[in-house]
Amino acid sequence: MSITVFIDGAAGTTGLEIAERLAGRAEIELLILDDDRRKDAGARRDAFHAADFAVLCLPDDAAREAVALAEGSKVRIIDASTAHRVAPGWVYGFPEVVGHDMVTRAQRISNPGCYSTGFIALVAPLVRAGLLPADWPYTCNAVSGYSGGGKGLIERFEDDTDIAWRGYALQLGHKHVPEMQTRCGLAIAPVFTPAVIPAHRGMVVEVPLPLSAMDGAGTPAAMHEWLANFYASSPVVHMGEAPADGEMLLRKSREPSDRLDLHVFASPDGSQARLIAVLDNLGKGASGAAVQSLNLMAGLPETAGLRL
Ligand SMILES: NC(=O)C1=CN([C@@H]2O[C@H](COP(=O)(O)OP(=O)(O)OC[C@H]3O[C@@H](n4cnc5c(N)ncnc54)[C@H](OP(=O)(O)O)[C@@H]3O)[C@@H](O)[C@H]2O)C=CC1
Numbered sequence: 001m002s003i004t005v006f007i008d009g010a011a012g013t014t015g016l017e018i019a020e021r022l023a024g025r026a027e028i029e030l031l032i033l034d035d036d037r038r039k040d041a042g043a044r045r046d047a048f049h050a051a052d053f054a055v056l057c058l059p060d061d062a063a064r065e066a067v068a069l070a071e072g073s074k075v076r077i078i079d080a081s082t083a084h085r086v087a088p089g090w091v092y093g094f095p096e097v098v099g100h101d102m103v104t105r106a107q108r109i110s111n112p113g114c115y116s117t118g119f120i121a122l123v124a125p126l127v128r129a130g131l132l133p134a135d136w137p138y139t140c141n142a143v144s145g146y147s148g149g150g151k152g153l154i155e156r157f158e159d160d161t162d163i164a165w166r167g168y169a170l171q172l173g174h175k176h177v178p179e180m181q182t183r184c185g186l187a188i189a190p191v192f193t194p195a196v197i198p199a200h201r202g203m204v205v206e207v208p209l210p211l212s213a214m215d216g217a218g219t220p221a222a223m224h225e226w227l228a229n230f231y232a233s234s235p236v237v238h239m240g241e242a243p244a245d246g247e248m249l250l251r252k253s254r255e256p257s258d259r260l261d262l263h264v265f266a267s268p269d270g271s272q273a274r275l276i277a278v279l280d281n282l283g284k285g286a287s288g289a290a291v292q293s294l295n296l297m298a299g300l301p302e303t304a305g306l307r308l
C-alpha cells in the first residue's frame with residue numbers, strides 16, 4: 001500500500017530537496033502541483049484533501065494559510081516553516097529529543113529550524129540531565145551556507161561572489177530563539193549570533209561555555225559521555241571524531257548529508273568548553289528532518305531516503 005504525499009512549495013529550495021528524497025520510493029506517491037497552479041488556493045485545498053500527508057515548504061504566512069486550507073481533511077502535516085514551532089497542538093519534529101512516539105503519533109509536526117537543530121541537540125539533553133544549568137544566559141554563534149536563506153539568498157550570493165561573511169540578526173531576536181529557549185527549557189533567551197558564509201550548504205553551531213563560572217555544570221567528559229549515550233541508538237545524530245590536527249574544516253564541496261555530528265571540546269583544566277554541532281542546513285536542518293518525521297508518521301523505516 002502506498003501513501004500520498006503533497007509537497008506545498010515544491011518549487012522552493014527545501015521542497016525540491018524533499019521531492020528528491022521521496023522520488024522513486026515505491027511506497028510513496030508524490031502530489032506536486034504544476035507551475036501555473038502551485039499558488040492557486042483551490043488547487044492546494046484539493047491537494048490537501050486528497051493526500052495522506054502534506055509537507056509545507058513555504059514562507060510562514062503561506063504555511064498558516066495552508067493549514068487553514070487543509071481544515072476538515074484527514075491530512076497529517078509537517079510544516080518546515082517557523083510558523084508553528086512553539087504553537088500549542090504541534091509536535092516539535094525532533095524525534096531524538098522529544099521521543100520517537102510523539103512524532104509517530106502526531107497529526108501536526110513542526111520541523112525544527114536549522115540553527116535550532118544544532119543548539120537543541122547539544123543543550124537540551126545536558127540541561128535535562130542537570131549537567132548544564134537551565135538558568136544560564138547561553139550564547140550561540142553559528143554560520144550557515146547561503147541556501148539556508150532560500151531562493152532569494154542563493155541568488156544574492158551567486159550574484160555577489162565578493163561576500164566573505166554576512167552577519168545578520170544584528171538587533172538580536174532571530175526567529176529561532178523562541179524554539180531554542182522553549183525546547184531546551186531555558187529560563188533566559190540565548191544570545192544568538194548567526195552569519196552566512198559563501199558556501200551553498202553546511203552549518204556549524206557553537207555554544208561556548210565558561211564552565212568555571214557556571215554553578216552546577218558537569219565536566220566536559222561527563223557531557224561528552226552523556227551526549228554519546230543519549231544519541232547511542234540514533235542513526236542520524238553522532239558524536240563527531242575529534243580532529244587529530246587541532247582544527248575543524250567545513251568544506252564547500254561537502255556532500256549533501258542528513259547527519260548531525262556533535263563535539264565537546266574543552267581547555268586542559270576543564271574550566272571552559274565549546275559545544276559544536278555540524279550539520280547540513282538542507283539535511284537534518286530541513287529536508288532530511290522532514291523526511292525522517294514523515295517516515296516515522298507513516299510507519300516506514302526511519303532512515304528511508306536519507307543520506308547518512
Ligand atoms: N533553506 C533552508 O535551509 C531551510 C528552510 N526552512 C524553511 O522552509 C520554508 C521554505 O524555505 P525555502 O525552501 O528555503 O524557501 P524558498 O524561497 O526557496 O521556497 C519557498 C517556496 O514557496 C513558494 N510559495 C510562496 N508563497 C506561496 C504560496 N502562497 N503558495 C504556494 N507556494 C508559495 C515560493 O514560490 P516562488 O518560487 O514563486 O517564490 C517558493 O517556491 C521556509 O519557511 C523556510 O524558513 C527551514 C529550515 C532550513
Ligand SMILES: CC(=O)N[C@@H](CCC(=O)OP(=O)(O)O)C(=O)O
Pocket residue numbers: 080081082112113114115144145146147148149150153175176194196285
Ligand atoms: C541563512 C538563513 O537566512 N537562514 C534562515 C533560517 C533557515 C531556517 O532554518 O529556516 P526557518 O526557521 O525559516 O524554517 C534565517 O536565518 O532566517
